[in-house]
Amino acid sequence: MSKALLVAGTTSDAGKSVVTAGICRWLARQGVRVAPFKAQNMSLNSFVTADGAEIGRAQAMQAQAARVEPEAAMNPVLLKPGADGRSQVVLLGRPVAEVGALDYRERKPVLLERALECLADLRDRYDVVVCEGAGSPAEINLRDRDIANMGLATAAGLPVVVVGDIDRGGVFAAMYGTLALLSAEDQRLVAGWFVNKFRGDARLLAPGLEMLRELTGRPVLGTLPMLSGLWLDAEDSLDLSTVVQRGDTAAPVGADVLRVAVVRFPRLSNFTDVDALAQEPGVLVRWATRPEELADADLVVLPGTRATVADLAWLRERGMEAPLRARAAAGLPVLGVCGGYQMLGRTIVDEVESKAGAVDGLGLLPTRVVFGAEKVLARPVGEAYGERVEGYEIHHGVVSVEGGDEPFLDGCRVGAVWGTTWHGALENDGFRRALLREVAGMAGRDFTPAPDTSFAALREERLDRLGDLIEEHADTDALWKLIEGGAPGGLPILPPGAPLGVATHE
Structure with a gap:
């Protein structure tokens, strides 16, 4: 069976996805056949594989970093939160249930078995599997049913590295505390640290890194600098705080900037659809x-949204319906994607998601939109503005024109209002430019899309930056030893609540 490693984090948004992708790209550059893996992901940003399975967008991005085709085994369990405190459980790419937190907890032992089967399958087919944890491994109230962090690591014998976000402060306390809260069995697998999002003078940080090593008996395997402008398939709405406003720094081709407003629904999904717009020079x-x-x-x-009817009600409560109607009447552009497209119609009949019945759009x-029990998962190909367009579909609502x-x-x-169920359409360069040219004309802007912007090339460039991050700022020799040999024996065990520096060897 092949080698493997688990990348955990002190918190959500510490940088697990980025570090995992960076390790995948670093290994792929060396000719290593590597696959990403996340046993359980909670995200409203998802992707459809070539064989019609739904997985997290982050794992699809990591597969691209690894230069392999994404597949369901790379994210066997995907949770998609809804409007009622319940989540849709997607198992091996297909929805199987709608559950609350307590109901889901009871399913975890079976889901762990499936996750371990998928991990073993990947390890049989790849040289290395780089696993990503979820949230924090020190959620002590959830440890007995954990399937994504130490529960997975102990069951599969995975060495663990822990990523901490120094930019938010308290990284040393978070790392020490994470280790101290783990059982002795779990601590034996934690082999090192990554300090992420560092900016400043490394000389000031060095004493802290040495103290952390002395206190925990584990080395810092890398201090990774803050990288801005990545915008690579953000996993959840935590990432939106860093992209509330964005626009390419390059000057527009014409005289004007083109302004795009994206409605931030409470349960918006696949908001990565607008990433390609933000990369166009002169588009804000x-x-x-x-x-x-x-x-x-x-x-x-x-x-898109995971809760079309609930988010439509939110839009109305916020007073945004009248401006949208006024825009359409004035011939000013509006684009709806998936759930947003469903809202633009006359009637929504939903006995599945919200169970609200018939609702005016x-x-x-x-x-007219009718929600069906079966989820549509597809990878369509078509044409618009004379350009080839590829996308992917993830929806229960079936739209009839x-x-x-x-x-x-x-x-x-109709006029200046467009609607489609296709996610990812704006990543097609020719189509995106043609749409923006028409939008600019309708809005009266002197704006011309840059003729040479390639979203695919930009993604590759940014994945290479992640590979550079690991290659240039991590102890790759030590990292490879962990991947190849597992966690070293004799690591100190911190008793929970022990005074700083008190560690025992077993």
Whole structure:
């Protein structure tokens, strides 16, 4: 069986996904056949594999970093939170249940078995598997049913490295505390630390790193500098705080900047759809939660959502329906994607997700949406503006167009209002440029998309930056020894609650 490693974190958003992707790219550059793995992911950003399975977008990104095709085994359990405190459980790419937190807890032993089967399968087929944890491994109230952190590591015998975010402060306390809260059995697998998002003078940090090593008996395997502007498949809404407003620093080709307002629904999903817009020189992308934030936008985007009916009600409560109607009447562009497209129609009939029955939509497109029990998962290919377009579909709502429309991918268009169920369409360069040219014309902006912006090349460049991060700032020899040989024996065990520096060897 092949070698493997688990990347855990002191907190959510510590940088586990980035470090995992960086290790994958570093290994792939050396000709190592490597696969990413995350036993359990909670995210509303997902992706459809070539064979029609739904997995987390972060694992699809990590597979790209590893230069392999993403597959369901790389993320066997995906949880998609809904509007009612319950989550949809996606097992091996297919939805199997809607559960609350306590119901899900009872399913975990079986899910751990499936996760271990998938991990063993990947280890049989790849040279190295780089696993990513979830949240923190020191959630002591959840440890007895953990399937993504130390529960997985102990069951599979994985060495563990822990990533801490120094930018938010308290990283040494978080690392020491994480180790001290683990059982002796779990501590034996924790072999080192990554300090992430560092900015400043490394000479000031060095004494702290040495003290951490002395206190825990574990080395810091890398101090990774803060990297801005990555925007690689953010996993959850925590990441939105870093991208509330973004735009390429390059000057626009024309005289004007094109302003895009994206409605930030409470349960928005696949918000990575707008990443490609933000990479266009001269395009400014902002999140909007108030009607006044739509006022100066040249394009308003209604993105996907896990709770179409609930988020439509939120949009109305926030007073955003009237501005959207006014925009459509004035011929100003509005684009709806998946759940956002469903909202733009006349009627939504939902006995599945919200169980609200028939609900009036915004009435800006001649469509009727009926939610079905079966989830649509597909990788469609089509054409728009004379350009080839590839995308992916993830939805329960089936949209029927009721005449008087202009086809737009699988959806429709009326005047300046477009709607489609296809995620990822804006990543197609020719299509994106053509749409932006029309948007600019409708908005009266002197804006021309840059002719040479390649979103795929930009992603590759940023994945290479992650590989550089590991290669240039991590102790790769020590990292490889862990991957190859597992956690070293004789690591100190910190008794929970012990005074600083008190460790025992067993």
